[in-house]
Amino acid sequence: MISVSIDGLFAPVLERGLSRDALAKLAPQLKTAHRELMSRRGGEIGFYDLPRRNDLVKLVTNEVSRLRSICDELVVLGIGGSSMGGQALSMSLRHTVDRPSRVHFVDNIDPDTIGVLLGNLDPASTSVVVISKSGVTTETMAQLLVMRRWLRVTLGAGETRSRMTFITQKGRGLLHDVAQSEGVRTIEIPENVGGRYSVLTPVGLLPAAFMGVDIVGVMQGAAEMVERVVSDDIYVNPGIQLAAGALLADRELGRRSLVMMPYADALQKVTSWFVQLWAESLGKRIDRHGQIVNSGQTPLPALGVTDQHAQLQLFLEGPPDKAVMLVQAKKFKRALPVPDELSDREEVAFLGGRDLSEVLAAELRATRAMLLDAGVPVIDVGLGIVDAAHVGGLFVLLEAACACTGLVMGINPFDEPGIEAGKRMAAGLLGCPGYERDADRVLMREARKDRLS
Structure with missing residues (x-):
């Protein structure tokens, strides 16, 4: 079963973390958003x-x-x-x-x-x-x-x-x-x-x-997650919990970026997919009432342990504008123990006989502790194993969380109006009939640059 924990946003788990009252204050908005999603389910939201x-x-x-x-x-x-x-x-x-x-x-x-x-x-x-x-x-x-x-x-x-x-x-x-x-x-x-x-x-x-x-297994796991993310109980529904974590990190802790960091190579492309889902759904200039809001939370891809040696330094000591979603696979399909060699060297002797999955788990635990100590909010997502059922469930979880987050933000998480102009401009530049004015916008913008050179 997939688990979601947002304990890493609250004191005393998180250094300088929130009070649990923050979640209680957000609860009415989460419930309203969820009710709307359920009322539109099967109609315009499929x-x-x-x-x-x-x-x-x-x-x-x-x-x-x-x-x-x-x-x-x-x-x-x-x-x-x-x-x-x-x-x-x-x-x-x-x-x-x-x-x-x-x-x-x-x-x-x-x-x-x-x-x-x-x-x-x-x-x-x-x-x-x-x-x-x-x-x-x-x-x-x-x-x-x-x-x-x-x-x-x-x-x-x-x-x-x-x-x-x-x-x-x-x-x-x-x-x-x-x-x-x-x-x-x-x-x-x-x-x-x-x-x-x-x-x-x-x-x-x-x-x-x-x-x-095994797409049958994928759909079975996805169906099981649907049963969980349609629950009205915001403290049990994992989709609402994940949405709450993202919203609280953004609104209450100023974390305008959300890092997805799985500790499993197999999930790297899921992270790329999540970036599109979160960015295109939540990045909106206008809310549903026509007001300019420029909403959004920037999604960032990372991979454990690889990015412990690349981006983690920034997450820990850079601008305090990021929350991190750690995704852990509890088990792996294959066992691969580290050989008990060079046992006379204390630098590596402790690794002998341990499975690589043990090393990976220890690295994740250490990363979580460092982030929390540094005041970086952490959302934990746990998968039993990266298999068809769990991956199917993970897709539904992230989609449900994104939809709920968007409605609480007051925007439409199902459109992408901002990029339509670019499509028309490119078509016009390539000579597509009916898009001449769109091409002119590009040419006029480029002419301004030419005047500066």
């Missing part, structure tokens, strides 16, 4: 109900079987929420698969990166999944056109169609139209699930299933 969607699992399983029958490697095209969830789910559980199939995520449009990938792939053994909810994402469409031409040159148009799967919204968008006209297999993204909340839709499930991940 991520709570995804783990019970057995039809999605069946659909993904069937498509993966089809793809595996014609290829050995899968290329996944997408960006943002259309890629990061799939990467997080696949890579967090890759170590649980005995012989994982090769999945390549293309989440940028760097010509060198894509060129090297194509040079190392065999079209005859490759299939492509294209993911875009809108169906018109500029970067993803560019990736698609490059990849489609690469396949067609070797395989021809007909075989290329059979090697492609589109994951997009129902009934509209360029991807939908191309699929209809060319006969490309299409899987729909649920309308009420946004990109960064879509990891438990085919967006994340299909790449993971192709790799060999």
